[in-house]
Amino acid sequence: MSKxxxxxxISEIGEFGLIDRLTQHIQLKNKSTLKGVGDDAAxxxxxxxxxxxxxxxxxxxxxxNLMYVPLKHLGYKSVIxxxxxxxxxxxxxxxxTVSLAISSKFSVEAVEELYSGIHLACENxxxxxxxxxxxxxxxGLTISISALGEARQEALVYRNGAKPxxxxxxxxDLGGAYMGLQLLERENEVFKVNPNEQPKLEGYxxxxxxxxxxxxxxxxxxxxxxxxxxxxxxxxxxxGLSSEILHLCxxxxxxxxxxxxxxxxxxxxxxxxxxLNINPLVAALNGGxxxxxxxxxxxxxxxxxxxxxxxxxxxxxxxxxxxANLMTTGGSKIELQAQGWEHGKME
Amino acid sequence: MSKxxxxxxISEIGEFGLIDRLTQHIQLKNKSTLKGVGDDAAxxxxxxxxxxxxxxxxxxxxxxNLMYVPLKHLGYKSVIxxxxxxxxxxxxxxxxTVSLAISSKFSVEAVEELYSGIHLACENxxxxxxxxxxxxxxxGLTISISALGEARQEALVYRNGAKPxxxxxxxxDLGGAYMGLQLLERENEVFKVNPNEQPKLEGYxxxxxxxxxxxxxxxxxxxxxxxxxxxxxxxxxxxGLSSEILHLCxxxxxxxxxxxxxxxxxxxxxxxxxxLNINPLVAALNGGxxxxxxxxxxxxxxxxxxxxxxxxxxxxxxxxxxxANLMTTGGSKIELQAQGWEHGKME
Numbered sequence: 001m002s003k004x005x006x007x008x009x010i011s012e013i014g015e016f017g018l019i020d021r022l023t024q025h026i027q028l029k030n031k032s033t034l035k036g037v038g039d040d041a042a043x044x045x046x047x048x049x050x051x052x053x054x055x056x057x058x059x060x061x062x063x064x065n066l067m068y069v070p071l072k073h074l075g076y077k078s079v080i081x082x083x084x085x086x087x088x089x090x091x092x093x094x095x096x097t098v099s100l101a102i103s104s105k106f107s108v109e110a111v112e113e114l115y116s117g118i119h120l121a122c123e124n125x126x127x128x129x130x131x132x133x134x135x136x137x138x139x140g141l142t143i144s145i146s147a148l149g150e151a152r153q154e155a156l157v158y159r160n161g162a163k164p165x166x167x168x169x170x171x172x173d174l175g176g177a178y179m180g181l182q183l184l185e186r187e188n189e190v191f192k193v194n195p196n197e198q199p200k201l202e203g204y205x206x207x208x209x210x211x212x213x214x215x216x217x218x219x220x221x222x223x224x225x226x227x228x229x230x231x232x233x234x235x236x237x238x239x240g241l242s243s244e245i246l247h248l249c250x251x252x253x254x255x256x257x258x259x260x261x262x263x264x265x266x267x268x269x270x271x272x273x274x275x276l277n278i279n280p281l282v283a284a285l286n287g288g289x290x291x292x293x294x295x296x297x298x299x300x301x302x303x304x305x306x307x308x309x310x311x312x313x314x315x316x317x318x319x320x321x322x323x324a325n326l327m328t329t330g331g332s333k334i335e336l337q338a339q340g341w342e343h344g345k346m347e
Numbered sequence: 348m349s350k351x352x353x354x355x356x357i358s359e360i361g362e363f364g365l366i367d368r369l370t371q372h373i374q375l376k377n378k379s380t381l382k383g384v385g386d387d388a389a390x391x392x393x394x395x396x397x398x399x400x401x402x403x404x405x406x407x408x409x410x411x412n413l414m415y416v417p418l419k420h421l422g423y424k425s426v427i428x429x430x431x432x433x434x435x436x437x438x439x440x441x442x443x444t445v446s447l448a449i450s451s452k453f454s455v456e457a458v459e460e461l462y463s464g465i466h467l468a469c470e471n472x473x474x475x476x477x478x479x480x481x482x483x484x485x486x487g488l489t490i491s492i493s494a495l496g497e498a499r500q501e502a503l504v505y506r507n508g509a510k511p512x513x514x515x516x517x518x519x520d521l522g523g524a525y526m527g528l529q530l531l532e533r534e535n536e537v538f539k540v541n542p543n544e545q546p547k548l549e550g551y552x553x554x555x556x557x558x559x560x561x562x563x564x565x566x567x568x569x570x571x572x573x574x575x576x577x578x579x580x581x582x583x584x585x586x587g588l589s590s591e592i593l594h595l596c597x598x599x600x601x602x603x604x605x606x607x608x609x610x611x612x613x614x615x616x617x618x619x620x621x622x623l624n625i626n627p628l629v630a631a632l633n634g635g636x637x638x639x640x641x642x643x644x645x646x647x648x649x650x651x652x653x654x655x656x657x658x659x660x661x662x663x664x665x666x667x668x669x670x671a672n673l674m675t676t677g678g679s680k681i682e683l684q685a686q687g688w689e690h691g692k693m694e
Contacts (some may be wrong), residue, residue, distance in 0.1 A: 005454065005456055007450070007454035007456055007457075007649075008454055008455040008456060009454060009455070010449065010451070010453065010454070010455055010458070011451070012455070013455060015481055015482070018458065018481060019481055020456060020458065021466075022458065022459065022462045022481075023476070025466075026466075026475075026476055028475045028477075029473055029474075029475055030441045030442065030473070030474075030475050030495065031442070032441055032442075033442055033475045033477060035477075035479050036475060036476070036477040036478065037476070037477060037479075041478070042442065042444065042477035044398070044441075044442065044480045046393035046394065046395070046396055046398060047369070047393065047394045047395050047396070048393070048394050049394070050394055051391070051393065051398055051445065051495075051567045053477070053493075053495065054441075054478070055444050055446055055479060055480055055491070055493060056480050057446040057447070057448050057480045057482050057489070057491055058444070058482075059448045059482065059483070059484045059485070059489065060485070061485040062448070062482060062483045062484060062485065063482070094377045094379055094380065094391075094399075095377065095379075095380055095383075095389065097389065097402050097493070099402055099403070099404040101404050101406045101409070101489060102356070102357065104356070104358070106357065106364060107354035107355055107356060107357070108354075108355040108356070108357055108359070108360060108368065109352055109353065109354055109355060110354075111357070111365065112368065112369065114552065115369045119373075126376055126377070127376075127377075127481075128373075128375045128376055128377050128380045128383060129370070129373055129383070129384070130375075130382075130383040130384060130389035130400070131383065131384050131388070131389040131400070131401070131402065132402060133402055133403050134362055134365060134366055135362070135405075135409060135410070136406070136408065136409045137408065137409060137489075138406070138407070138408040138486070138487065139485070139486050139487075140485065140486075142404070142406065142448060142484075142489050144402070144404055144446060146400075146402060146444070146493050148391065148398075148400065150379065173497050175579060180517075181654045193392075204435065238384070251518065285682065290686060297668035314535065323388065
């Protein structure tokens with residue numbers, strides 16, 4: 001590169017801006033490529049079945065802190081993150097590959113510990129570990145996991161099918177993983193000052209579990225199949241609810257009203273937020289890592305989910321011109337903004 | 348992990364040993380998984396077509412040195428490395444995903460430069476870039492590329508089909524990429540001492556190209572199809588000829604005799620080796636990164652390739668008990684040993 005060329009810092013355009021710049025001129029050439037950049041996973045057409053593919057890259061110090069994340073949990077979660085992307089396409093994961101770049105500070109036993117979590121996730125979700133790449137790194141640990149899944153073409157749900165009048169729904173509850181992280185970081189700070197101090201984690205097992213051992217919502221995909229519901233659009237919540245809602249709205253060319261009062265939150269999430277002086281709404285909107293499914297359904301399907309406490313209608317889809325808004329308990333209307341994510345995804 | 352547990356350094360068992368330990372208990376559960384860990388790529392059965400999948404992880408300082416590798420070339424080569432794995436299955440690549448972990452030292456323009464090489468490789472090989480993940484890293488650059496390919500099930504070639512009496516063949520020539528690397532490293536050392544010194548690279552364009560801009564041998568797969576040849580086994584040469592031959596022999600449960608006098612080497616490779624006082628045979632056997640295809644064919648097929656200078660018969664497959672040996676020009680028989688690779692692959 002010539003030294004005279006203008007150099008733009010990545011932070012100036014953000015990671016989503018970077019991805020847009022890198023992928024804007026892509027033209028798909030192969031007829032088996034049904035969906036490229038721009039959804040939770042890429043989709044390939046192989047006759048009867050479609051193959052769905054997702055990949056994630058996790059780096060030490062950015063995505064995880066080995067001071068308080070046990071390696072087995074890290075392995076488990078690294079798989080879950082990818083399976084969640086496959087479920088978000090209304091597909092089922094079948095295979096994963098695991099690539100590791102490992103610095104010399106890691107022992108064989110440490111890598112085995114990491115793998116024990118990876119194997120456990122494969123076991124729990126009926127997925128085959130089929131390959132990868134293991135290599136050295138000068139510093140720290142990098143984990144790259146890819147997942148392949150299957151779905152019939154007509155079952156696939158993309159980000160772009162939401163229509164005005166659809167209901168915006170979410171599985172499970174929100175903000176727990178974020179509050180679990182805040183708790184772990186607080187106790188880690190205490191530990192750094194006084195290594196003999198025992199961490200105070202009692203009473204917060206739920207939010208710690210949400211952070212350290214999340215699950216991917218394959219059960220939701222099964223419910224959809226059983227109840228013959230096909231969401232009009234779907235995405236998994238990895239970067240935070242606000243960010244994901246904006247993805248759905250942008251891809252579907254719609255607006256939405258999100259109701260603060262409907263936000264499903266666990267008691268521990270609220271309690272921890274109070275203890276740490278954090279607005280629990282911020283945890284729910286921008287915390288991320290909940291790995292719940294955010295989806296839209298036609299009002300005709302709402303009846304079928306009504307009595308299942310695992311699902312909450314949190315908003316309604318509107319015309320694009322109305323924008324994406326949070327309707328607060330106090331009656332205000334605030335434009336939704338993406339915040340809280342540190343990294344951008346291409347699929 | 349308990350502090351009392353024995354900690355084994357990865358170097359004690361080697362990277363292939365580590366992979367064996369991590370993957371020894373894997374049992375495949377899904378019927379679409381035809382081939383898991385243990386070949387150039389994993390294979391999935393989707394009716395008419397099989398999907399072939401390969402992934403590689405490249406880290407700065409281990410796999411590439413940005414002091415002398417231009418980013419565009421790095422992007423190109425990162426794709427090639429994966430396409431080569433797909434071709435080694437006798438399949439054709441169709442899609443890739445690209446994940447990057449980037450530290451803040453990289454500008455948007457630098458990442459675009461890297462991507463220009465990635466896009467060019469996609470263009471040249473008719474492959475679609477369909478997704479990935481872009482994220483931060485505390486230090487340096489990590490590139491994770493995955494490739495998906497297609498083949499009819501009966502066309503797939505694995506590592507395990509070589510039979511005694513088969514001929515061991517290689518495309519192109521060997522050792523060039525390694526000698527190109529030695530040249531670049533020599534000039535980099537000179538540059539570090541005297542930054543005003545111009546690098547002396549004249550007359551070595553071929554080996555520099557082999558190192559900086561390798562190609563994947565899709566043309567060889569086309570020749571096989573045209574001549575109706577199905578190799579009995581195949582692997583791509585990424586870690587070095589010796590290492591790859593040992594993989595074929597181990598997986599096929601055969602031995603082999605490799606003839607030193609048959610080794611195809613370019614004049615520049617030999618010249619550079621002489622200049623640097625390196626035995627050119629070492630470059631060919633252990634250098635790696637040639638991305639040529641190493642394969643075995645039945646003697647009946649040998650006639651079809653005889654007049655094509657792009658292929659060389661370098662050895663013969665023997666019974667397993669005879670071992671894998673190098674037959675030197677001087678008439679000695681030396682047991683082949685894997686050397687020269689720094690990293691292990693799981694596929």
